């Protein structure tokens with residue numbers, strides 16, 4: 001039985017599969033927690049891939065701008 005191999009969307013490798021998590025937002029990207037640009041020892045557990053994180057940042061900035069108006 002061969003599962004479709006899950007690779008990290010950042011490094012494109014299987015790497016340490018126990019560090020792979022599925023993004024809570026797009027639900028199809030997987031990423032290593034240690035591959036995140038936003039990774040920090042003190043941050044809350046990462047649940048979003050970097051792609052969605054940057055999108056979320058952009059859209060929340062957009063919302064801020066709109067609210068401020």
Ligand SMILES: [Zn+2]
Pocket residue numbers: 008009010011012013015031032035
């Ligand atoms: Zn990775």
Ligand SMILES: [Zn+2]
Pocket residue numbers: 023024025026027028029048049050051052053
């Ligand atoms: Zn995502």
